[in-house]
Amino acid sequence: MKRYSAFAIAREALRNHTGWDRAWASPEPKKRYDVIIVGAGGHGLATAYYLGKNFGITNVAVLEKGWLGGGNTGRNTTIIRSNYLQDPSAAIYEKSRSLYETLSQDLNYNIMFSPRGVIMLAQTEHEVRGYKRTAHANALQGVKTEYITPKRVKELVPIIALDGPRYPVLGGLWQARGGTARHDAVAWGYARACSAMGMDIIQRCEVTGVTRDGGKVTGVTTTRGDIGCDKLGIVVAGHSGHLADMAGFRLPIESVALQALVSEPIKPCMDVVVMANTVHGYMSQSDKGEMVIGGGADGYNNYTQRGSFHHIEETVRALIETFPMISRLKMLRQWGGIVDMTGDRSPILSKTPVDGVFINCGWGTGGFKAIPGSGWAMAELMAKGTSPLADAFSLGRFREGRFIDESVAAGVAH
Amino acid sequence: MTTRLATGGRLLDRGRSVSFTFNGKRLSGVEGDTLASALLANGQMLMGRSFKYHRPRGVVASGAEEPNALMNLGSGGRFEPNQRATTQELFDGLEAASQNHWPSLEFDIGAVNSHVSRFLPAGFYYKTFMAPRPAWKHVFEPFIRQSAGLGRAPKERDADVYEHAYLHVDVLVVGGGVAGLTAARAGGLSGASVLLVEQTGHWGGRAPVDGAEIDGQGAEDWIASAVTELEAMPNVRLQTRTMGAGVYDHGYALVYERLTDHLSDKTGPRHRLWKIRARHIVTATGAIERPLSFAANDLPGVMLASAVRDYVVNYGVSPGDRTVVVTNNDDAYRTALALKEAGLEVPAILDARLEATGALPEAARAAGIRVLTGRGIAKVKGRRAVEGVAICAQAGEGAVLEEIKCDAVAMSGGWSPVVHLWSHCGGKLNWDDAGAFFRPDPSRAPTGADGTAFVTVAGTANGHLLTAEAIADAHEAGKAAAKAAGHTATRKAAPKATSEVEAPMAPVWMMPQGAGAALRQKMWLDYQNDVKVSDVQLAAREGFESVEHTKRYTTLGMATDQGKLSNINGLAILAGSLNAAIPQVGTTTFRPPYTPISMGAIAGEARGELFQPLRRTPLHDWHEANGAVWEPVGAWRRPYTYRKPGEATEDAVAREITATRASLGLLDASTLGKILVKGPDAGRFLDMLYTNMMSSLAIGKCRYGLMCSENGFLMDDGVVARLSDDAFLCHTTTGGADRIHAHMEEWLQTEWWDWKVYTANLTEQYAQIAVVGPNARKVLDKLGGMDVSKETLPFMAWADGALAGHAVRVFRISFSGELSFEVAVKANEGRALWDKLLDAGAEFGATPYGTEGLHVLRAEKGFIMIGDETDGTVIPQDLGLGWAISKKKDDYIGKRAQERSHMTDPARWKLVGLETVDGTVLPDGAYAVGDGVNENGQRVTQGRVTSTYYSPTLARGIAMGLVLDGPDRMGEVIDFASLDGTGTVVKTKIVDPVFFDKAGEKQNV
Helix, strand or coil, X not given: CCCCCHHHHHHHHCCCCCCCCCCCCCCCCCXXXXXXXXXXXXXXXXXXXXXXXXXXXXXXXXXXXXXXXXXXXXXXCCEXXXXXXXXXXXXXXXXXXXXXXXXXXXXXXXXXXXXXXXXXXXXXXXHHHHXXXXXXXXXXXXXXXXXXXXXXXXXXXXXXXXXXXXXXXXXXXEECCCEECCHHHHHHHHHHHHHHCCCEEECCCCEEEEXXXXXXXXXXXXXXXXXXXXXXXXXXXCCHHHHHHHHCCCCCCEEEEEEEXXXXXXXXXXXXXXXXXCCCEEEXXXXXCCEEEEEEEEEEXXXXXXXXXXXXXXXXXXXXXXXXXXXXXXXXXXXXXXXXXXXXXXXXXXXXXXXXXXXXXXXXXXXXXXXXXXXXXXXXXXXXXXXXXXXXXXXXXXXXXXCCCCCCCCCCCC | CCEECCCCCCCCEEEEEEEEEECCEEEEEXXXXXXXXXXXXXXXXXXXXXXXXXXXXXXXXXXXXXCCCEEEECCHHHCEEEEECCCCECCCCEEEEECCCCECCCCEHHHHHHHCXXXXXXXXXXXXXXCCCHHHHHHHHHHHHHHCCCECCCCCCCCCCEEEEEEEEEEEEECCEHHHHHHHHXXXXXXXXXXXXXXXXXXXXXXXXXXXXXXXXEHHHHHHHHHHHHHCCCCEEEECCEEEEEEEHHHEEEEEEECCCCCCCCCCCCEEEEEEEXXXXXXXXXXEECCCCCECCCCCCEEEHHHHHHHHHHHCEECCCEEEEEECCCCHHHHHHHHXXXXXXXXXXXXXXXXXXXXXXXXXXXXCCCEEECXXXXXXXXXXCCCEXXXXXXXXXXXXXXXXXXXXXXXXXXXXXXXXXXXXXXCCEEEECCCCEEEECHHHCCECCCCCECEEECHHHHCCCCHHHHHHHHHHHHHHHXXXXXXXXXXXXXXXXXXXXXXXXXXXXXXXXXXXXXXXXXXXXXXXXXXXXXXHHHHHHCCCCCHHHHHHHHCCCCCCCCCCCCHHHHHHHHHHHHCCCHHHHCCCCCCCCCCCEEHHXXXXXXXXXXXXXXXXXXXXXXXXXXXXXXXXXXXXXXXXXXXXXXXXXXXXXXXXXXXXXXXXXXXXXXXXEEEEEECCCHHHHHHHHECCCCCCXXXXXXXXXXXXXXXXXXXXXXXXXXXXXXXXXXXXXXXXXXXXHHHHHHHHHHCCCCCCCEEEECHXXXXXXXXXXXXXXXXXXXXXXXXXXXXXXXXXXXXXXXXCCEEEEEECCCCCCCCEEEEEEEHHHHHHHHHXXXXXXXXXXXXXXXXXXXXXXXXXXXXCCCCCCCCXXXXXXXXXXXXXXXXXXXXXXXXXXXXXXXXXXXXXXXXXXXXXXCCCCCCCCCEEEEEEECCCXXXXXXXXXXXXXXXXXXXXXXXXXXXXXXXXXXXCEEEEECCCCCCCEEEEEEECCCCCCCCCCCCCC
């Protein structure tokens, strides 16, 4: 892998950029691999990357039905934070956030991690108490957060209206080291690094079945032939139920479309990420200048990756109350992505009833921020059979009632 | 030099001059101008700067597809960034300013990017700016943000208002060109109700400019008579300045009407967002001309041939004195002829095809225009404006054969049907080799719930570029749509159009075909985002082979025009780089809206006071007038406390609590949920809903009940009163009323649909007043009308009766530990009863109290509060509420879940009272720390605070909390972590959660 740098760009500029290599190879599938990961989204690619980097397992294929990074990795609103309430959540999201801090350097690919800070607005007394509680919990979890006053909120977000007629801003939970990153680049950076380690990323290769011998996985059937493996990782947000069905087990997952939109680009006007959970909206400004807006999930189960309008309307209303100036902006584009929702709104990182099959799903509306941590933990789980970051998120917790409920502190979790 | 021509301009009213400003300069245009045409008329070709390289840019197009001429419009509360000058109609007093430059449009420092552009290819930022690490946040990112971003951010609150409108129609026709008019006519004649919308201010689309003949009339005359005919049909509704923005499932369409954007007078709604339910949708959205990719095709003065023609014919504006036309099809010859007819020079037509022999080329030759075939542009000459073109062979590598001086270039790379609305809801496309464009595949249409297609595409949008074909197609589309909506299609004939026969176009994706790297780095595909042919080729080389990857890596098609001009050209370059056929590469996804729509319109009327309107109890105005400090609770506002003049909030709370414990307090409890559950199976239903047994409750009695989720967690609580054999009144928490009602209905409708139970949410039908304190009974006796003695109305009983002449229902229940009556009265009598209670209670010092007083009173008694002691992870057993869980029932919602191993684990966090050793108030949300750290390095915890208050009754801090094995650890002192960052802890004793009147004597009097 040729290193990327300003010097490399200058060198290539002199020969009209004809010397750049492919970012990742496009190999034919081999007959078998030690590990197959299904799904070349952020989580799948990160899993493969840390299998190689942390455990030296590089005989790995990542199979992708469409194009890599084309699911929720390329559809989310790019928020990164770790100010979660429950211990297992805070542990994995904080691991993830800290990996994001150095990910550009680690991958030699600028994923544009922007630690611009994230505010979660408290707009009811209930939220005030909830976020104070989160701040207390975070302090003990080693996550740096702070409960801030409305005055400080206004300093950080000059375009905010503190005194909306309906939900005045009463305070906020501030994580200065949260922020955003360039979502596509995360997938691309991991893909390039995996490819450089000799792993095969195989796009346009749809898995059609999981082959088993006794209770153990032996491989997968795909649109590009049968491929054998010792271990299989299913990392396919939005289609987890399908893949689990192929492997012969069921998941406590519902799939719904989550809605998002962007405005036309404007000059910088908001430097931080603001989440308003009471009114169900959140907003940040991309480096291009677009206001990136996320809203609610459709109220019905669905596999269609399309925008619907009713939630957009509610979200925009809520955000105009919070940021009156956006009323004069225009919506450029709206879209939807399919999110896996579990009963406790926390993910599943787990062994499964099939020996050798592991699953990583259920990140709901907040998976992007978890990509590096999720890959790290999933790789450890697949390599060693256990991982302190993953163990609390096992499938068994639903049977035991050991929920990790994050809706506690926030109406919606993103 | 662009200027106003002495004659022409079919859309102008030359007698009416319009005054406007551009970058502060006062200019004048003519009624009927767009901002773009008026600027051209004033010699202003330079209209903006591009996004990345800050290249000088002029207008390219004449409609919604414009990528360059974006303006800051208006000022103050009516300021708006990124408005397209081509679609903005001119009005008196319009203020426009160009964007994305500093210090000025003419001299932009950012243009330095253009000079180093070879170092800034597609995706360069992924490969650099990585060291030193903090530099991204502090140096590179701020610089990138500042130089990107186009328009200025609005600063003020929007001065305009918006509204939503709703319409059900048989057929929605989008697009008011000749195809749309024809389709609407066919639909209307078939008896369907039709809505026809047109995004611009006038009907007929391109036909009057292109000069077709329909039914023996000129296009202009035919359009006028078609509109007259449609206006006379009562079942047809026509709207201009109204755009089809999006198509969604089940024939749902968003339509965006602009009411005042073109007027000086801004009164009334600015935009109206129509939500249409159509049985069938016809999209007659026309086609958009494609640019050609030749070097320096982004210089101001290089325009689409159709746009040049529009400016000359529609607006009487010349884009230049000498215009070279470059094309791969016959249509662009119309532009040459129109220029010639307007008295302007056309030094040459460069036709990339090897021959040009059709009627239009012949007409051009006959008009004395030099036609060069097999030729293209090697390079446009000039730095900030077109000065000439270097001509080359299209088949070659760009060797210059000749240079021609000119000040404008009209280019045409062919046409692409507008398929956005078709594609929004899943319609698929086929590649058309002859036209070199994607067209809708009718066999893969968007389908409704019954599996039949609900969108039909008509006319040019359907790939029929010739007027005669387009009209015939649209007539059939209109008939088919009416038929799909259940009408009998009209038997009237389609209008008949004639148009010149055109020779086939020849796809030209790069000009010249063999251009070298130097030229390819100057061929723009996406003007606004500065994506060039070389960028797409680089993306392909680096493995970004999926069209979505290429788009995201290069930003092709991601600008405010969403690739209307660039997408097909970009795809073709990508396909060429990959040696693949264009249809194999596919398109990116079309997403709503068609062009950007205002956030204001999306929000509609629901803003300010109308955004989630407040719910008001019958006593709201009294609270407001008496010093209420409001607290939002659900959609309600409840008084947190009532502050007297000069009183601090916490003092007011303490006063209210003390008065209530000592004598008499009054609480507006109207917001508590009141859900009537009635029917022969009501008891059975409530037995499933609550953990308690409700079917055994006697008529006239009340019972405190708990409701759990399927997962076993406590979700709501409240008092249930049995009204009759088959009717129960269930009280819920304030925030829970709607949720619990929906929860009940969900179970009734999806699981127990055969049970005979109805529910009704009566919350707002009653005002409910809690009369609380040792003198509560006395004040009711004073009002008179019913017996509320201990014997007649014991604790946990209810009775109907009268008080002071009001029909009331009195519940003898208590959430404070005091003698307490909750009096329900018809909502419209609530205020009168409240006033009478205050009057009668005056001698007892009757004191209204708010939610904070309520909270402290209940905490002193150890009563739990949903949302404080519960958070969705707590089961009743954790809260010492095992007594409220019936052991006799086979089942209730949550029972199975509560039997899971973690739920029955004795080592759970359980409810206790907490008292700080020093008597202070524990911090809200604090955690009790245990020993050491867990395997993830987090401090081990053993409990947390759920409620914490200052108790004026006990004159100390009291708290409730959940602590590991808490009830077995009474008297133990544990450490709660403070948040001051110093690691200090608050020493706290575990105590019984009932702090006051442990025997419960006060409420049983």
